[in-house]
Amino acid sequence: xKKIKLTLEQATAIEKWLxxxxxxxxxxxxxxxxxxxxxxxxxxxxELSLSDMAKALFVGYEVGFQVFQVGDWIVxxxxxxxxxxxxxxxNYCGNWYTIDGYFICSMCVYKxxxxxxxxxxxxxxxxxxxxxxxxxxxxxxxxxxxxxxxLDNQLGFKIYYDSQIETAKEQYEAGNVTGFYPAESFVSLSxxxxxxxxxxxxxxxxx
Numbered sequence: 001x002k003k004i005k006l007t008l009e010q011a012t013a014i015e016k017w018l019x020x021x022x023x024x025x026x027x028x029x030x031x032x033x034x035x036x037x038x039x040x041x042x043x044x045x046x047e048l049s050l051s052d053m054a055k056a057l058f059v060g061y062e063v064g065f066q067v068f069q070v071g072d073w074i075v076x077x078x079x080x081x082x083x084x085x086x087x088x089x090x091n092y093c094g095n096w097y098t099i100d101g102y103f104i105c106s107m108c109v110y111k112x113x114x115x116x117x118x119x120x121x122x123x124x125x126x127x128x129x130x131x132x133x134x135x136x137x138x139x140x141x142x143x144x145x146x147x148x149x150x151l152d153n154q155l156g157f158k159i160y161y162d163s164q165i166e167t168a169k170e171q172y173e174a175g176n177v178t179g180f181y182p183a184e185s186f187v188s189l190s191x192x193x194x195x196x197x198x199x200x201x202x203x204x205x206x207x
Contacts, residue, residue, distance in 0.1 A: 003060040004052055009044040009117040011063050014056060016041055025057040043120065065112050068092060073124040077115035080104060081127050092116075097127045102140075122175040136182050143168040146183025151176050159183075 006014075017028055032053045038045045048056065055061070068074055072084045074092065085094035091108035098104060109116065126140065133140045143149070143165050150156040151171060159165055171177050 001055070001059050003062050004055040005064040006048075006056060006061045007044065007066045007117065008063050008115060009066075010048060010056075011061060012117075013038070013042045013044040017045075029054055029057055066116060066118065067111070068116070068118065073119035073127070074116050075119045075123060076109065076113070081119050081123055082109075087111075097130075099123060099126060102130065125175075136184065138182075141169055141172050143172070143180070144183050146186065148181040149177060150179045150181075152178050 014028070018025065021027065029050075032045065032048070033050050045053070068084050070084050070087060074082050074084060076082065076096075079099055080096045081099060082092070082096040083094045084092045087093070088108060090111050092111060093106075093108040095106050096104045130140055133142070138144075143159060145159050145161070145165070147168065148156065148158045149168050149171065152175075154176065157164065157167075159168060168177070168180075
């Protein structure tokens with residue numbers, strides 16, 4: 001029986017799961033058969049049928065290169081995120097950014113580069129959010145005392161201490177922050193107009 005061809009993203013997801021769970025191939029196949037709905041770093045396995053997963057685990061697999069279209073966000077082996085803006089001959093061309101959304105350069109990469117993979121929704125989200133961070137004059141993922149953090153399916157919190165800033169950063173990196181109210185949006189009731197900020201513009205900036 002021939003080895004199955006997987007994308008780099010699928011192969012990485014399988015290898016990472018096996019690494020984390022004692023190389024238990026039987027358990028991985030059992031979970032895939034019973035559920036087959038994966039998330040976070042394992043999400044690429046959702047594209048595999050049960051028979052394809054069995055072949056990959058017990059026959060073997062080869063990593064082929066993925067085919068992308070104009071408008072796709074892709075990631076290279078360095079972790080940089082690129083937007084495919086043009087396909088010129090055998091190259092994907094466009095702008096490349098750091099994972100935090102900072103522009104690196106415009107360049108083309110060969111279509112046959114096996115290390116290319118499609119960016120996750122969280123990776124593209126971070127790049128697209130950079131203009132919003134710039135609007136409130138902060139670096140991406142920069143939180144401050146006074147910010148109110150909203151979390152996905154969790155109780156949010158207000159930052160009172162430096163330790164909570166680190167917690168907010170960790171939650172942001174994990175993709176759990178759905179939005180936040182910057183401290184700059186605070187409306188003072190002291191009667192001092194200079195301390196009031198434009199709450200309308202800043203509220204829900206990340207909604």
